[in-house]
Amino acid sequence: MILEQISGFTHRGTALVMMLVMTASLIGGFSETNAQQVVPDSVTPAPLFTWDPNDPRLELGAGWMNAESAIRGLEQVSAIPRPDGFFNPATPDDGRFSNTDLAFQGQYLYQGNYNGFQIYDLDDPNTPMLALSVVCPGGQGDVSVYGDLVFMSAQETRGRLDCGIEGVADSISAERMRGVRIFDVSDLSNPMQVAAIQSCRGSHTHTLVVDPDDSENVYVYIQGTSSVRPTEELPGCSGGEPDEDPNTALFRIEVVRVPLDAPEDAEIVSMPRIFADAETGNIAGLWAGGDHGTGTQDTRRTHQCHDITVYPEIGLAAGACSGNGILLDISDVVNPRRIDEVLDPNFAYWHSATFNNGGTKVVFTDEWGGGGQARCRASDPPTWGANAIFTIEDGEMTLGGYYKLPVPQTETENCVAHNGSIIPVPGRDLMVQAWYQGGLSIMDFTDPENAFEVAFFDRGPLSAEALFTGGYWSTYWHNGRIYGAEISRGIDVFRLTPTEHLSQAEIDAAELIQIDQFNAQMQPLTIWPAVVPVARAYLDQLVRGNGILNDRVPDVGNILDRAERGTATTIQLAEVAAQLDQDATAIRAGTLGGDAERLSTLAELLRNLGD
Amino acid sequence: MSSKLFLPVYALVILVVTASCASTPSIPVGTTGTQIIQPGAPGEMAQAFDTAELEAIGGLSHSVADVRFMRGMIPHHGQALDMTALVPTRATTNEFRSMALRMQISQRDEIRLMERWLTEREEVIPPPNAHRMMMAGDMALMPGMLNAGQMEQLASATGQEFERLFLEFMIMHHEGALTMVQTLFNSSGAGQESLIFKFATDVDADQTIEIMRMRRMLEERR
Numbered sequence: 001m002i003l004e005q006i007s008g009f010t011h012r013g014t015a016l017v018m019m020l021v022m023t024a025s026l027i028g029g030f031s032e033t034n035a036q037q038v039v040p041d042s043v044t045p046a047p048l049f050t051w052d053p054n055d056p057r058l059e060l061g062a063g064w065m066n067a068e069s070a071i072r073g074l075e076q077v078s079a080i081p082r083p084d085g086f087f088n089p090a091t092p093d094d095g096r097f098s099n100t101d102l103a104f105q106g107q108y109l110y111q112g113n114y115n116g117f118q119i120y121d122l123d124d125p126n127t128p129m130l131a132l133s134v135v136c137p138g139g140q141g142d143v144s145v146y147g148d149l150v151f152m153s154a155q156e157t158r159g160r161l162d163c164g165i166e167g168v169a170d171s172i173s174a175e176r177m178r179g180v181r182i183f184d185v186s187d188l189s190n191p192m193q194v195a196a197i198q199s200c201r202g203s204h205t206h207t208l209v210v211d212p213d214d215s216e217n218v219y220v221y222i223q224g225t226s227s228v229r230p231t232e233e234l235p236g237c238s239g240g241e242p243d244e245d246p247n248t249a250l251f252r253i254e255v256v257r258v259p260l261d262a263p264e265d266a267e268i269v270s271m272p273r274i275f276a277d278a279e280t281g282n283i284a285g286l287w288a289g290g291d292h293g294t295g296t297q298d299t300r301r302t303h304q305c306h307d308i309t310v311y312p313e314i315g316l317a318a319g320a321c322s323g324n325g326i327l328l329d330i331s332d333v334v335n336p337r338r339i340d341e342v343l344d345p346n347f348a349y350w351h352s353a354t355f356n357n358g359g360t361k362v363v364f365t366d367e368w369g370g371g372g373q374a375r376c377r378a379s380d381p382p383t384w385g386a387n388a389i390f391t392i393e394d395g396e397m398t399l400g401g402y403y404k405l406p407v408p409q410t411e412t413e414n415c416v417a418h419n420g421s422i423i424p425v426p427g428r429d430l431m432v433q434a435w436y437q438g439g440l441s442i443m444d445f446t447d448p449e450n451a452f453e454v455a456f457f458d459r460g461p462l463s464a465e466a467l468f469t470g471g472y473w474s475t476y477w478h479n480g481r482i483y484g485a486e487i488s489r490g491i492d493v494f495r496l497t498p499t500e501h502l503s504q505a506e507i508d509a510a511e512l513i514q515i516d517q518f519n520a521q522m523q524p525l526t527i528w529p530a531v532v533p534v535a536r537a538y539l540d541q542l543v544r545g546n547g548i549l550n551d552r553v554p555d556v557g558n559i560l561d562r563a564e565r566g567t568a569t570t571i572q573l574a575e576v577a578a579q580l581d582q583d584a585t586a587i588r589a590g591t592l593g594g595d596a597e598r599l600s601t602l603a604e605l606l607r608n609l610g611d
Numbered sequence: 612m613s614s615k616l617f618l619p620v621y622a623l624v625i626l627v628v629t630a631s632c633a634s635t636p637s638i639p640v641g642t643t644g645t646q647i648i649q650p651g652a653p654g655e656m657a658q659a660f661d662t663a664e665l666e667a668i669g670g671l672s673h674s675v676a677d678v679r680f681m682r683g684m685i686p687h688h689g690q691a692l693d694m695t696a697l698v699p700t701r702a703t704t705n706e707f708r709s710m711a712l713r714m715q716i717s718q719r720d721e722i723r724l725m726e727r728w729l730t731e732r733e734e735v736i737p738p739p740n741a742h743r744m745m746m747a748g749d750m751a752l753m754p755g756m757l758n759a760g761q762m763e764q765l766a767s768a769t770g771q772e773f774e775r776l777f778l779e780f781m782i783m784h785h786e787g788a789l790t791m792v793q794t795l796f797n798s799s800g801a802g803q804e805s806l807i808f809k810f811a812t813d814v815d816a817d818q819t820i821e822i823m824r825m826r827r828m829l830e831e832r833r
Contacts, residue, residue, distance in 0.1 A: 066635040081639035085647050085662040089638055095805035114805055133647040135660045139805050157796065158803035162652040165664060167803035171796060183650060190657050193650040226812045227796065264653065289820045294706075298713065301820055370813070373720075490639065 047378035047408070055407045057439070060460030062412070064092045065489060067462070073442065073455025073499045074482070077126040081490040083133050086113055092488035093468035101142040101205075101419065102485045103150075104478045104518040110150060111485060112143035116163075117152060119185065120491070125481050128491055132188050136163035138177060144208045144519040146218050148186035149194075149263055154178055155202030155226050163193065172233045178202030180220055180256060182263050195266045197256050200228050200237035200249035207308045207317075207521040211333040219333050220256040222268075223305045224249070225322075242284045250303040251275050251283045255334050270334045274319065274326065275302050287323030292345035297368070297384060299323050300349050306367070307352040311359060313525040316392075318353035318362045325350050325364045325390070327397060339395045346383040346402070352419055356429040357526050361448055362397065363387050363431060365417035372469045376415035376438045378408040385416040387433070389448040400448025405438045412461045412468075413437035419474040423482075423496075424513040424526040425506045426534050427541050427598060430454060432482050434472030437461055440484055440494075444501070454501040457484075457494060478518050480511035503544075505536035530608030532564050538602040547595025549583060556580070556602070563609050570610035577603040676798035677807050678734050680791060681725045684814070686742035687753045687791070688718040688725075691784060693742065694757070694777065697766055701773040710828075714781075714821065721814070728806060754794075755787015771832060778829040785818040785825075 056070035065081065081087070088094035100112040109120040109128050116136040120128035138154025145151070158167035159177040168176045179199040184192045201224025209219040228239030228249045240248050252273050258266040277285030289301030302323035310317040310330055317328040317336060327340040344366075351367035368385035369375040375385040386404035390397040409415045413436070420433030420443075429446045439458030445451040462468040470488040484492040496511075498504045512533060513526055528534045539556050542548035548556075559576045562568035580603040586592035587599070649660040691714065698711035729736050738744070745752045746759045757765070757780055768776050792815045795801050802808050 064637055065639055066637045083645065083647075085660070087639055095809075098805075130645045133645060133660075135647060135649045139808070156803070156805060156808045158805075158808070162655070163650050167800065169800040171799060171801070189646070189648075191648055191650050192657065193653050193655070196653050226808075227792075227815055288823075290824055300816075301823075 045379040049382040051407045057407045057458040062461045062464040067460035069459045071457045074494045075497050076494050078493045083130050092462050098487045099485045100140045100473050102474050103143045103145040105145040110143045110145050112141040114139045114141050117143050142205050150183040150185050152181045153203035153206050155204050180206050194264045199254050205307045208519050209310045209333050210312050218258045221308050222254040225304045274338050296345040297348050309353040309521045311355050311523045314359040320350040320353045340397050342397045362390050367416050372414050374411050376405050376409040387417050389445050403443050403451035405435045406453050409438045414469050421476040421520045423477045425510045426528045426537050432475050434475040436471030440475040479514050503540040505540050508533035509537040530605050535605045542598050573606045573610035577606040673804050674800040676801035680795040682737050683753045685725050685737050688722050689742035691718045701769050754790040755784045775832050778825045782825050785822045788818050
């Protein structure tokens, strides 16, 4: 999260007329004699999108731990407040104790915090039990985990090598720590800091990367976004413009190699210039900052990545890099190579990226307003502070469409697109996503041009009078549950419940995917087993989308019932599969309507059930 | 693959928490009884942490230099608002007006943030006319601020001459803000608190970009 930089004001396209009216009224409100007079907030511009007037998220009562809430397509199974030492009872808005990102390993959940991190035991996945609190300030405190190693980002000048809370008094100091900390948590009673990788801009976020051909090391990409520290503190650091200062710490990421048998020897092994212009070699080769013409958003300059999400199984990474979205070939982990970049006139700040499971789409988020501002009001454009969904074909990204929280939030709720992860429902692309005080929203982006909401949870504002920074930082799916990291309210746990948009079979198919480790910025590939719930999920999707002949539905249903009881023979399963294949062939030949791709997938599943 | 079924095991006990229920406390009740550990520097042992230590943070978290920075930046921003207020009637293009408007909105938001920061720390907020007192010579100007003569020169210019002067003065004004950020981070014990660290970092990032943008606009006008 970053603080507000430039309040984007102009609106695009159809909103242009509105913009001119607003501009005129605001300019009219300028007063030379009393320039500090504040333009009244009561100037309420017309809404820029429509929503369901009966949406239960409208007009929820405010409160810190007792706000009203609204829920659909989910049930909340627990709410765990922040532990002692990690909140200020006097106010929800104490930035020293904000909860940040989440990671999962074995039976443990790791919750990052500006003041350190916590480890929760997920022996009962519905009810995280606090196992350990670790004090080690430095902000943002985003965490990742690999085996017994916990990685944490530190960027602030108060961060100390020794995890002290007292800050660093001197402006140049060997005691200061800005970069990535590595802890060994194999002994929960003695979590050791084993390494502290110092970097010029510190670490705002970081990304774990595994090289499928290298089992001895794990790698970390450091994304630094704040000021460059002086060379007197960390030799080699300088923050000049590239034409005067070719070694500038801007316009790069750092790559750390961590030997798994000696993590204390972790070190920066490369500092790739991933924004360089391939032809001229200019390291500042991407977006220079500014707007894209009348009525467009003001987009930040590309001299940093806010976040990089790697997908090792497909050898790609998506970088959300301030002014651009980029695609990296990471087959050589130490030397990532940019293969594509996109711009968007609606984006203020490219913030994070999530691939679909197939690696054929990527969702980029725009953190317009930096996360601390209300950007989901009725008067905010639905394509600003939103997700942009791109398709990926042959390493090239093409814009499909946008998705934004489909219901307005109030002036006292900071709200914009933030972190999320894929829900492994086979045959669909679903993502559960945090929208700060906008709550969580599950988006179906199977069709990138028509993304829609499947489920949601939202609380009323922390305060009806003042904008306190709060809400969900991250909401991630892990082993059948959704875990929400709430900045000032703690951890919430949810399960999916069936609705018209999502069937019980689809939920069952998602819940059976169990993985040992999950870091949202290192996406895992999901391969669904050939089991009945997965087949039922496809059948439900075919019925919902009118993709299957009505006559076939009972046949498939019956054979799946029998497969469930263990009474379906291989031959019977193959017969039904053959019918579906026949239909798929006819659809592809244009003689029948329907969903050939899902029918073929279902047919294949039935055959595998018989094996 | 096996045809054996894999059925998810549903939890028997589901604790349903309704955030709006009347018995929910309005402030958090922390989880107690679990150890809090503070690791040491790399390679050193961790030690138990006493939450009472956290209370001491309050006094350490902001310094005289932080307060000086915030109290100086408010009039600094205040003068920027005086400057942008001149734009609507004097500039020649909507592009120019729109740039000034963006600037005005962000500086006004930041003034509110700084005032809130000072209030919450029980520090005195500078008077609304502090920047004019500085121009009148009653207080020292902050780095990059226009003196009274320059302000008068700007106010009496029109059209392209105004635009050129505005850009020159605002670049100087913004560069002064960058100097203030440098001074802050070069001061002992300053910029330690999360909020002021973020704010100063963002002032630095945003104004650097605005300076680059204004330099481009100035080139176009030469």
